[in-house]
Amino acid sequence: EVKIPCLTVSTNVSLDGVDTSSVLSQLISAVAKIMARPHSYVMAALEGSIPTCFGGTEEPAAFGELVSMGALNPELNNKLTAEIASILETNLSVPKSRFFLKFYDIQATSLYSFHFNEITFVTFFSFSDVTQHFSFISFPCRAIIAD
Numbered sequence: 001e002v003k004i005p006c007l008t009v010s011t012n013v014s015l016d017g018v019d020t021s022s023v024l025s026q027l028i029s030a031v032a033k034i035m036a037r038p039h040s041y042v043m044a045a046l047e048g049s050i051p052t053c054f055g056g057t058e059e060p061a062a063f064g065e066l067v068s069m070g071a072l073n074p075e076l077n078n079k080l081t082a083e084i085a086s087i088l089e090t091n092l093s094v095p096k097s098r099f100f101l102k103f104y105d106i107q108a109t110s111l112y113s114f115h116f117n118e119i120t121f122v123t124f125f126s127f128s129d130v131t132q133h134f135s136f137i138s139f140p141c142r143a144i145i146a147d
Contacts, residue, residue: 005031006043007084011062013092015048023091030065031082034076060094067104077103 007027027044031037054061064084080103085096 004041004043005035005037005066005068006045007031007064007066008045008047009062009064009084009088009095010047010050010052011060011088011092012052013048013060013062013094014094015046015061018048018092020046020048023087026091027084027088031080034079034083035068035071044140054098057096060092061098062088062092062100064101065104066098066101072103072105077101083095102136 009027024044025045027046028039029041031044032039032042035042052058052061066080081099081101082096084101085094085099088094088099089096116125
């Protein structure tokens, strides 16, 4: 089973003076634990000072995106949202009520769009029938999703 999650979080909070390495480490640990994956398979990105207005105010808020291939379900999504929101509230003072997390559930054939180390994931894993072998993979990261 291959799951390579990537979480992206954008916030209007300035990251100046924030130990971003610690925040990223906490985010990676949370995703790895909840999705039952090794830390070495998880990627996280944190963007700060992004102009954001939510509920008519520019008070601290955040938006996250997580892409997964067939591994998402309401229970897992709730656990991920709660843990990530807690990390953001503790480290960035973003109230849990001002955080949205969007989940992407992509199809196995999307592996042809994913590249790592100059090759597609299909080539990397040497599987000819992507649908058969990758019906359970998760690949989060909005930067690599084409609309």
